[in-house]
Amino acid sequence: MSTGRLPEREQRILDEMESVLRRDRQLTLRLWLLRLGPRTRRALANRPHPLTVALFAVLSGTLLFIGLTTSSAGMVWAFAGLWSLTLIGFVRLLCRWTEP
Structure with a gap:
C-alpha cells in the first residue's frame, strides 16, 4: 500500500463513511464503553x-x-x-x- 494521499474520489468516500459512523450513537456508546474498565462496564450494564x-x-x-x-x-x-x-x-x- 502506498503511504501517499488518497485520490479525491476515495477520500470523498472515506469522508462520507466517517460522517455516517459519527452519526451512529449506538456505535459511539459501544466504543466509549470499550474504553472503560470491566468493573465500570458491568456496573453500567446492570439495569x-x-x-x-x-x-x-x-x-x-x-x-x-x-x-x-x-x-x-x-x-x-x-x-x-x-x-x-x-x-x-x-x-x-x-x-x-x-x-x-
Missing part, C-alpha cells in the same frame, strides 16, 4: 428491576415519614440518600422502557 425501584420508593417514603415525625437528622439523610438512588433507578427504568 434495575422494577420491583427493586418500587421497594426503594416504599422505603424512601417510610424514611421520609419517620424523619418528619422524629425530626432526626440521620433519618432525613438516610431518606435523601435512598431517594436519590430511587430516582436514578426510576430514570434508568424509564430510559429502558422508552428506547426503541
Whole structure:
C-alpha cells in the first residue's frame, strides 16, 4: 500500500463513511464503553428491576415519614440518600422502557 494521499474520489468516500459512523450513537456508546474498565462496564450494564425501584420508593417514603415525625437528622439523610438512588433507578427504568 502506498503511504501517499488518497485520490479525491476515495477520500470523498472515506469522508462520507466517517460522517455516517459519527452519526451512529449506538456505535459511539459501544466504543466509549470499550474504553472503560470491566468493573465500570458491568456496573453500567446492570439495569434495575422494577420491583427493586418500587421497594426503594416504599422505603424512601417510610424514611421520609419517620424523619418528619422524629425530626432526626440521620433519618432525613438516610431518606435523601435512598431517594436519590430511587430516582436514578426510576430514570434508568424509564430510559429502558422508552428506547426503541
